[in-house]
Structure formats: structure tokens, C-alpha cells
Amino acid sequence: MEKIILIGDGGHAKVIEDCIRSQGGSVIAMLDDRYKVKFYEAHIVKGPVALIEELLTDEVKVVISIGSNPIRKSIVERLGISNEKYAVIIHSSAILSGSVKVGHGTVVMPGVVVNADASIGFHTIINSNSVIEHDCVVEDFTHISPGAILTGNxxxxxxxxxxxxxxxxxxxxxxxxxxxxxxxxxxSNIESNVTAVGVPAKVIKREGL
Incomplete structure (x- = not known):
């Protein structure tokens, strides 16, 4: 049974905890810097992120349970632990082809379908009921929201x-x-560092403008 430390204790963490339980794993700690001291809640350790130094053993893995992509990336950089110490969490109801690659720290939520030869990076969120079709590439620190559909390639x-x-x-x-x-x-293709919306999607904002 996999033992997991979650970094972040908000709504997103609740969903990830359910995913972990669906795999037969358990959450042993939920760490968040809004907590100033160590305490226990329903047998789960809670406290500031610095407690990871005390709790992270060979048998324990970590997931960053925060929805914001930039914050997730900054926490990974702050912790400085190896990729192998991050768990891959896949809800028991998700359907993944045997040829799919999933990076460490990534969470695949309930009802997701990921088809042949798709590749999902590190610390990515594939949210509930989304579809990632064949040969798609989803890079690190991305978030594919509920019900989104990425067709082939x-x-x-x-x-x-x-x-x-x-x-x-x-x-x-x-x-x-x-x-x-x-x-x-x-x-049509969408460039980096922009916001695009609509049917069809059009760029409405560029970073810094």
C-alpha cells in the first residue's frame, strides 16, 4: 500500500486523496504553509511544508496537490527532491492504454480516457472525464480541465x-x-504565453500586455 504526502490542503487535495484511496493507497500527511505547527486530523499529519524533512522516508512518496501550474512548479523547485520520490496517481476508474507514458507527480482523475501512445509529463493534472487521444503529448506542469477533449496528435x-x-x-x-x-x-495553433478563448478560440491577451 503506497503511502503519500500531499503538499497543499485545499479542494484539489480532497480529490487527489480520493484517487489515492481508489488505488488502495493512503495519505499520511497534508502539508501546507498556512499551518504554522504540526497537528493531527483523523490520523493524518498536518503542518507546514518544512515537515517533509521529518516525514519523507524510503517508503513514502509525494504529490503536489495544488491546481495552479506555476505554484506547482515552484514547489517542486523548492523541495529539490528526485522525480522518483513523486508518486503517479491514477484513479481506478480511469482508462489508459498500455502504451501511454505518465510522468512522476502526475494525477489522472476519475473517468479519464488516455489512448494509445499518448505521453503525459511530470506534475500534470488530467482532470475528471477528460479525453487524451492517441499520440498526444501533454508536457510538464500542465492542467487538462474536466471534460476537455484532445483529439489525436x-x-x-x-x-x-x-x-x-x-x-x-x-x-x-x-x-x-x-x-x-x-x-x-x-x-488552429496557439502560441506560448497567451490567453485564448471562444469558438473558434482566439487570442485575447498576451503576457505583459
């Missing part, structure tokens, strides 16, 4: 966020650290 760059219910047609490339708004229909 789509690439989503590092740190990007695909909003709930968005559909991306085949062979589209989404750049890095880009946000695609909920309910969008993406029929």
Missing part, C-alpha cells in the same frame, strides 16, 4: 491550462504557459 506545452469542456482538433500545437478558456474550440 495534439501537443500541449509546458505549464499550459486547457479549460473545462474545451475541444482541440487533431494535430494542433498549444504553446507553453498558455491558457485556453473553458468551452473553447481550438482549430
Amino acid at each position: 495534439v501537443k500541449v506545452g509546458q505549464g499550459s491550462h486547457v479549460g473545462a469542456g474545451t475541444t482541440i482538433i487533431p494535430s494542433i500545437v498549444i504553446g507553453s504557459w498558455t491558457t485556453v478558456g473553458a468551452g473553447s474550440s481550438v482549430i
